[in-house]
Amino acid sequence: MRSGFAMILDAQPDITVVAEAGDGEAAVEAVRVHRPDVALLDIQMPGLDGIAATEAICSATATRVVILTTFDRDDYIYRALHAGASGFLLKDVRRDDLVHAVRVAHAGESLLAPVVTRRLIDDVVRRGLHPSAPPTGLDALTAREREVLVLLGRGLPNPEIAAALVVSEHTVKTHVSNVLSKLGLRDRVQAVICAYESGLIKPGAR
Structure with missing residues (x-):
């Protein structure tokens, strides 16, 4: 399966596969050596699992991680995202969707549809699972940046945020960049x- 994914991605004119790894520790080392833009990791790997590998990669590099797994349980999704993953895909993902996911992760976008995002976070917050404290610095955000953060939390893409705030997409990109940087x-x-x-945003809010 790993070889199949590599062939699909390497066949794209704008994507180059720089390394493959058969376990979590090897994946972390490959990222350290090659510094790829995006890494695809499995949840279940020998030795260091995908979530631990994701945390190690995201805490030490700028590489964006996409999780591929056969599991679609909410707790796996949340743990992977909180470890720093930029998205979550099932292994039966279509070829085009896999390629799209890598490009989307590279661009810093979310790989979860808004409805999935809301369902996931609502469930996590209702159950009181807070692996880490929320970041400080909310008071550093402007009123408009807080609005943007709320719309991001609802899973809206840039065009919909722009429409909601009646501003250009370029302005939205600037606000999003500021929010990420300040927090x-x-x-x-x-x-x-x-x-x-x-x-x-409160659980259940839309």
Whole structure:
């Protein structure tokens, strides 16, 4: 399966596969050596599992991680995203969706549809699972940046945020960048988690 994914991705004109790894520790080392833009990791790997490998990679590099697994349980998704993953895909993902996922992760976008994002975070917050404290610095956000964070938390893409705020997509990109920078967040997925854990969005809110 790993070889199949590598062939699919390496066949794309804008993607180059720089390494493959058969276990978590080898994956972390490969990322350290090659510094890829994106790493695809399995949840279940020999030795260091995918979630631990994700945490190790995201804490030490700028590589974005996409989790591939046969599991679709909410707790796996949440643990992977909170470890720093930029997205979550099942192994039966279609070829085109796999390629799209790598490009989306590279661009810093979320790989979870809004409805999946809301269901996931609502469930996690209702059950009181808070692996880490929400980031400080919300008071550093402007009123508009707080609005953007709330809309990110609801899973809206940039065009819908722009429409909701009646601004250009370029302006939205600037606000999103400011939000991530001020709160020390890696990407939009972490912004979703932050919006809920900081109380800006309540469970069940739309």
